[in-house]
Amino acid sequence: MAHFLINDTLVLNAYGNIGIGTLHPRSSIDVFGRTDGIIIPSTPYNIPSLFGSIRINTTVKRFEVVRNGTWEPLVPILEPTITSAVPTRLPSARMASVISGNHFEPIAEWSFVDKDGTLYPCVSDFLSTQQVVVYRPDYLPLSKSPYKVRVHDNVGFVHVSTFLFDIGSGPVFTSPSFLSNLDPDTYYFPGIPITAIDQDVDGGILSISINGDISTSGLLPIFDNQSTLFLQGATPNIDNIAIYNFTATAIDTGSNISTMGFSFLISNGEGFTGTSEDIIPVTRISGTTEVSLVNNYWRRYQIVWSYSSLEIHSALLYASRAIITGMRFMVRQQPLNQPYPDYAIGIKLHTLAVETNISGNVIGGEWSMVKSPSSESFTTNEAKIFNFTQPITWVIGNNIGLVCAWGQCPVNYSDTGTMDIGDGRCYFTSTDESGLFTIYDLVDSSRSRVIRPVVQFICL
Secondary structure (H helix, E strand, O other): OOEEEEOOOEEEEOOOOEEEOOOOOOOOEEOOOOOOOOOOOOOOOOOOOOOOOEEEEOOOOEEEEEEOOEEEEOOOOOOOEEEEEEOOEOOOOOOEEEEEEEOOOOOEEEEEEOOOOOEEEOOEEEEEOOEEEEEOOOOOOHHHOOEEEEEEEOOOOEEEOOOOEEOOOOEEEOOOOEEEEEOOOOEEEEEEEEEEEEOOOOOOEEEEEEEOOOHHHOEEEEEOOOOEEEEEEEOOOOOOEEEEEEEEEEEEOOOOEEEEEEEEEEEOOOOEOEEOOOOOOOOEEOOOOOOOOOOOOOOEEEEEEEEOHHHHHHHOOOOOEEEEEEEEEEEEEOOOOOOEEEEEEEEEEEOOOOOOOOOOOOOOOOOEEEEEEEEEOOOOOEEEEEEEEEEEEEEOOOEEEEEEEOEOOOOOOOOOOEEEEEOOOEEEEEEOOOOEOOOOOOOOOOOEEOOEEOOEEEEO
8 A cells, every 4th residue: 555654743645544643544634643632723714615614713712613604603502591690799899700600602791781771891701601700890880780790692692690789888877776865745857867878989878768656756757868867746745755666777879778776765854864773782792703793713704684674763763764874883802813805795675574594686685785895804892884885775664684795814713803792693604715705695594693793874
């Protein structure tokens, strides 16, 4: 059999077969002996008329074959679908989101679509036919939020996500949760303000509304179309105390929503002001190994207890309401090892039996943190004063539950740290291990003592 051989690498045999890397080509072109590959023409132009021609189109990054005189995809292109994205909250420009779906093409146009249908093209990175990374454009106005994401491939298929992207941080209320003590038979104009601000640079507050019945207060919610809702109107002439609780909802121009609970009082008399009497009588000073708010027998504690409405009413010299802004108690012996790190205080108003274990955020309601975690030290024969970051409004009929919790004290435990205590029941958790207790932790009901700390409340 006649054949031509060039440097043992290229063979042209008598049948016209070409062999590359083999001396015995078995077809028109045989590269059986090579292990690299074949470079296929990649020009997107000069369409041949020969059926079956194959090439790589580098513009769209895929194989193409000639059918009916035109280049067509070797494998049919299917319509893309977008199924999910992580994350869907993109508050800052150029943040990335991984889009998942099917039949994505390397060459496709990705955009964000606003609620009016306007397109905002974005940069994208092709990962696979099932994943693409898109980046939030530099300009994406909050006023047109929320957004969807859109893909348009080079064949002409278009798909838009059904899920939405949140591009804002949401509004924040700046008004205190307790709004005011209002006088009866008084007209308030422009009214009691509830204000929210939008944290996004190009945003704004679209609306503020309330959820709750305050109709008997005589006040109506009036939004100023900027950032404040006013409770406006005339309060009724009443001889007692009326308290109103409701929830306010703020929506910004990016459709981000925030809610917050508020309350106000209408009363014909002033509530208690100053420092109350001891809430309960002092029966003794706690022992050096007994549970108290300053005890060092364990390196960290969480202590939960309650005072009844009648006990508070008596200590407030029979006032029917008070705005509690702090508390204090007498330290009889300071702990040896201090400060106590992450010392925090919580309060909840409830109507359960005063000896109930109200630890956690379920029984008796949720805790309000009135003192954020910070290091605290105590001095013998001095009153320890805590000023609350969030005032609590007490109205007769409500018991007050308290919780104090802190982290592991330095050095070691010691038989030190005492204060005034009285009758009742408290629940506690204690350990020498590292870490900290929080005001929200649950306490086992089996861990209790027939004592309560003696404190005084500081009232506005």
